Amino acid sequence: MAKKKTKKPAKNWRKFWKLGVDEFNTQYFDITRNGELVVQEGNYIYNLNDIVKKYGSPTEIVFPFILEERLEDLHDYFRAYMKIGGYKGKFYYHYPMKVNQNKEFIMPLISEGAHMEVGSVNELWLVKKLWEEDKFHSKLRVLCNGPKTDAYIRLIEDLHLKNLSIMPIIEDEHELEKLSKYKGEIGIRINLNTKADTHWDKKIDRFGFTAKQILELPKMKNLKLLHYHIGSQITTASSVIKPIVEAMELYVKLIKIQSSLDTLDIGGGFGVPYEKKPFYSAKGMSEKMIKLLKKISDEAGIKHPNLVIEWGRYVVAPAQVTIFSVIAEKSIPKGNAKSWYVIDGSFMNDLLDTWAIHQKWHIVPVNNANTNSLKSVWLAGSSCDSDDKYTAGGSYVLMPKLKEGETQYFAVFDSGAYQDALASHHCLLSSPAKLIAQDGAIKIARKRETADSIGRLFGWNGDHK
């Protein structure tokens, strides 16, 4: 009797790990037949398992092409919907530098047409350096947010005199006073929350004026821009739209007093689907936003404002992954997961938001991603701190069961936003190496820190007298 062959169709591992999905920003990722995680840049392919075996772990890998594509798409959406809708204002993307100040992030964004938003004198100093090195032409515009120290104001004035297109955004009375003699264009920030009079603690706002205060300002010939920034990782479409309505209410009144006003800057806050669940999209939202801005300004009989957006996280988070390896397993007697996987790096140091704001991450094995032999685990960082862990909010992470004699690697997705500048040195662990994957090649941007280089940060200069 012939053996009946009922060959089960191969499991779709790409789908299982939620890769290859545009809405999740994982369209560049796939699993090979050998169960290895790869990234595709056009016809180039980066095998993350090969890379981490060659360069070691922990390591961060930056994909500049992802940054470029995301910004290009944003420009395309807004410009297309402006054109289709007969919107007369211009669109400007300003990259908020604080989200990731690494040169490997900034340069591709500038080349793709990003303008800049800085939040401190030191960030502005980096822009000045690029400017002096002729790394961008004079059309690049710089917005300056954040508390204006004397040094910050001096640098703004200096760069303005050198003809850089720079605009300080005034956030309080103190700054208004200090910048009263400033001749260049200025912006003003509104704190939309201050509308809720019931919140006693918001009466003295930290960032921005109330609408009332703004409407009472004396006429200023150089006031060009109205700005708000309400937060980060906004989770619903309506919370992206509602503040625009509030801000436009003020804009319409303000332009009657301050006739030089011509730009609305809606700040950052656009979210990223870290958890790979349905989320609002930039394409859909850009259409809604342009229609809304057009409707409000047409009804009020004012010129369509130029639109500035400062979506940082949205553009850069998906452009980097962080890879760790598992160095030990410890069983969990009672919990939602079966084991701890102890890793060769630290959540607390290098993905600090895990600890600070209980950030959820999408985690995918770099090798053995095609096995049915999976285990529910929690991840433990290798600092000596019990808070150095990732438990997916008390749930669990799926990971291949460990195999004797084979190192298990995994990638944490969307690590491109905020984690670098927040990184720390708890227990003096080394920061991951930083690699750049571009045009089919891997470059080392930053080597893994050595004991000596970390020691120097703490005054151990090799001279121990």
Ligand SMILES: *Cc1c(COP(=O)(O)O)cnc(C)c1O
């Ligand atoms: C932090 C910040 C941003 C970026 O916010 P995201 O949530 O990353 O988009 C934009 N503008 C200002 C003024 C900021 O402070």
